[in-house]
């Protein structure tokens with residue numbers, strides 16, 4: 157493992173998938189522990205996709221204070237929570253939160269609602285109730301990924317989604333040309349408010365989008381650039397193949 161830091165984010169390079177999972181789980185667990193010590197509880201926002209799975213499965217093996225953690229989702233694909241495409245289903249299983257004995261407080265996005273805007277509004281209301289109406293919605297730790305097209309969460313390029321700043325949760329229309337179903341997503345203000353953001357990426361296909369995300373430019377072109385203005389700690393946990401060498 158090797159690490160570099162810039163003024164705005166840290167980069168940790170894992171040498172293997174196992175090390176990537178272990179380091180990712182360690183960062184999340186430490187953020188949870190710090191939150192529980194400081195505020196008595198931890199609020200975690202989870203991304204979907206394929207990369208976080210090993211990190212979540214590693215976390216499931218750790219002694220977490222489950223009765224002090226509220227689990228939320230960064231985004232969700234439109235459809236039933238039992239669908240194989242569901243971020244809720246995947247993360248809940250990988251984290252072992254579906255076990256009856258897991259005193260888990262999970263708060264899924266209701267993306268099965270045909271009225272996604274209404275579902276977005278309900279999730280936003282839940283966030284405001286949880287964090288307090290007058291307070292910022294500052295997750296203690298948030299996992300994100302980055303798409304080959306530079307999206308993060310469900311803020312996709314050339315959709316204007318990265319610029320949404322009047323809501324905490326947005327409904328994103330389907331993009332049939334990209335084979336993307338409609339989605340619910342936290343918006344950039346929430347991503348940028350988190351105390352710790354852990355961006356998980358592995359594989360050579362991520363090199364170019366990561367290099368773009370680390371450079372100034374239009375956020376609508378590379379929505380992961382919103383993290384350049386994040387308020388909290390941002391850690392990019394990548395493997396050697398994903399690390400931009402150019």
Ligand SMILES: O=C(O)[C@H](O)[C@@H](O)[C@H](O)[C@H](O)COP(=O)(O)O
Pocket residue numbers: 203204205206207208230231232233243300301302303307308309310
């Ligand atoms: O719902 C989703 O798919 C995720 O929230 C999405 O933003 C993901 O993080 C990226 O697409 C990267 O996905 P991979 O980890 O599979 O590369």
